[in-house]
Amino acid sequence: MQIILRGPAAGYEAEHTARLFFPDAEKAENLPQDSDFVLAQSHLCTDTILLRLHGRLYWKIALRPQGADPEYTLCSLLYTLLGEVTGSTPPWGMMTGVRPVRIIHDMRASGATEDEIRARFLDHFACTPEKFALALGIADLQKPVLDAADPMDCSVYAGIPFCPTRCSYCSFVSRTVGDKATRALVQPYVDKLCAELTAIRETADRCGLHIRTFYIGGGTPTSLSAAQLEQLMSHIAKTFDLAKLDEYTVEAGRPDCTDAEKLRIIKKYGATRISINPQTFSDQVLQNIGRRHTAQDIIDCFAAARAAGHKNINMDLIAGLPGDTVEGFEASLRQAIALDPENITVHTLTLKRASNIVVEHRAADYADVAAMLGKCSLLADAGYRPYYMYRQKGTLQNLENIGWAKPGFECLYNIYIMEEVHTILSAGAGGSTKLVIPGQRRGKIERIFNFKYPTEYIDRFAELLDRKKAVEDFYARYTSQTLCQS
Ligand code: SF4
Structure with missing residues (x-):
């Protein structure tokens, strides 16, 4: 299937409306001779949709009502025709945005x-x-x-871009610590990360920011050795006032590198929330995605986390993994619920070009994925409530990712980052600092990107710290403006 867009109103929205029905379609300039296509064209006062599917032609032409938004009328016509012809009704309708x-x-x-x-x-x-x-x-x-948010609040994110092995669906810039060259990078990386976190603390103080939540994510933070994890977390405990944090999360991530000792370190240095992410409890599906551990390892890891005193645990599951079925997903969901974690996050598989399973190894059928998400009513029955949601481009059926939590265990960081309530100061390779204008939640967000790869991050660290001076410039600019306005 090819998508051809013509006319001033035929842009991003029309393309993504077409992708609701044909997610793998390619964009093209001209009508193809012999393959299927959908053409969306806006004219001065009419919209036209032309579809060739399995060799048959379908079309709709409509006069645009006076004053109507041409982008909306074009997308609406496109959505109607594609829905009628394919018989598909996307659950979020024409809503293509992520939030x-x-x-x-x-x-x-x-x-x-x-x-x-x-x-x-x-x-x-x-x-x-x-x-x-x-x-x-x-x-x-x-x-x-959101109502309780203060304009000078912020959160801190520290990224560990290493993993024990690479999952087949992953498009994240993560390096596997299995190879010798990467292993040699980890220690200098942790040293630099600690130095960047010190700089972040100093910057936050100079800007008058209150750090509300701290998040160590990845990659897989527990792919660090116990000694490196202790170095990082003891540094954070010395550098930041943990008593003032509302929440401190560490993604323990995968059971193939998370042991009792690391779980004790995470607890000892003040984390209040951890994540142990099974993705599935099917041994076969774990194998399909390239994980070298079993479902029992996840259950054992969870028990070790409880034994180490972790009282707020999240578990991630993914709907639509290769080889999974609706019944299999339901069994994973039931197993996760049986473990009784405080949070369960249900993601929908996103197929990105950088992953190893783009189109050839299509995961579960699209229809199955919606049925899998339908099983999430089990979570509601077990007392979990959905508290944050986002969608991503490339997500199967344009479906959603949802964080479920028991009352009182909603992850604040997830809400803050999703709703862009306040600034996130990011440390580590691939980190993206998002600067939210104080008191203007829907204002333009300014971003400062760290270097993407660990080697660049280590080698060009001084340059990076220099770049981060923009945080203080930002606050100098906006806090004086805010004061002038008030
Ligand atoms: S654990 Fe996460 S970041 Fe690491 S390879 Fe798997 S999906 Fe990617």
């Missing part, structure tokens, strides 16, 4: 009534009532967290 919950927050902030919000989801975007109810419930749960 449906934000629409609710923004509409509420601008004074919209609940009926107007409902109409936006159900009529304008053709979203199903179930998905609207999901988004609304999450928005309601997040509201007190």
Whole structure:
């Protein structure tokens, strides 16, 4: 399938509307002679859609009502035709953006009534009532967290771009510590990361920022040796005032490198939340994605975490992994619930070009993935509530990723980063510092990127610290502006 876009209103939205039905379609300039295509064309006052599917032609032409948004009318016509011909009804309708919950927050902030919000989801975007109810419930749960946000709050992220082995679906810039060259990088990387975190603390102090949450993610942080993990976490404990944090998460990640000793270190140095991520409890599916551990290893790791005193544990599962089935996913979900973690995050597989399973090894059928997510009602039955959600380009069926939590265990960092409530100061290779203008949550976000690869990060560290001076410039600019305005 090829997508051809013509006319001023035929852009990103039209392309992504077409991809709701044909996710693997390629963009093209000209109508192909002998393959399937969809053409979306906006004219001065009409919209045209032409579709060739399995050799048959379908089309729709519509006069645009006066004053109507041409991008919307084109996408709507496209969505209608593709829905009629394929018989498919995407659960989020025409909504292609990544953050449906934000629409609710923004509409509420601008004074919209609940009926107007409902109409936006159900009529304008053709979203199903179930998905609207999901988004609304999450928005309601997040509201007190967002209302309590202070303009000078921030969070800190430290990234460990190493993993024990590479999962087949992964597109993240992570290096496997199995090879000797990478192993040699880890110690200098940890040294530099500690130095960058010291600089971040000093910057935060000079800018008058309050650090609310701390997050060590990856990659897999526990791919560090116990001594390196202790070096990093003791440095953080010395450098930051952990007593003032609302939350401190460490992604323990995978059981093939997380042992009782590392779990004790994580606890000893003050983490309040960890993540142990099975992705699936099927040994066969674990093998399919390149994991060299069993489901029993995950269960044992979870028990070791509890024994080490961890009282707030998240487990990630992924719907749509290669070789998984609806029944298999349900069994994983039931197993996760049986372990009784405080958070369960259900991701939908995202197929990105950098992963090893792009199209050839298509994971579960698209239809199955929606059925898998349907099984998440088991989480609600077990007392978990959805508290954050996002969608990604390339996610199967344009479906969502949802964090579920028992009441009181919602991960603040996840809400902050998803809703872009406050600045995130990122340390480590691949880190992206996001600067949110104080008091202007929907203002333009400025970004400072760290070097992507560990070698660059280590070798060009001085240059990186120099680049980060922009954080202070940013706050000098905006806090004086904010003060002048008030
Ligand atoms: S553990 Fe995560 S970051 Fe590491 S290879 Fe697997 S998916 Fe990628």
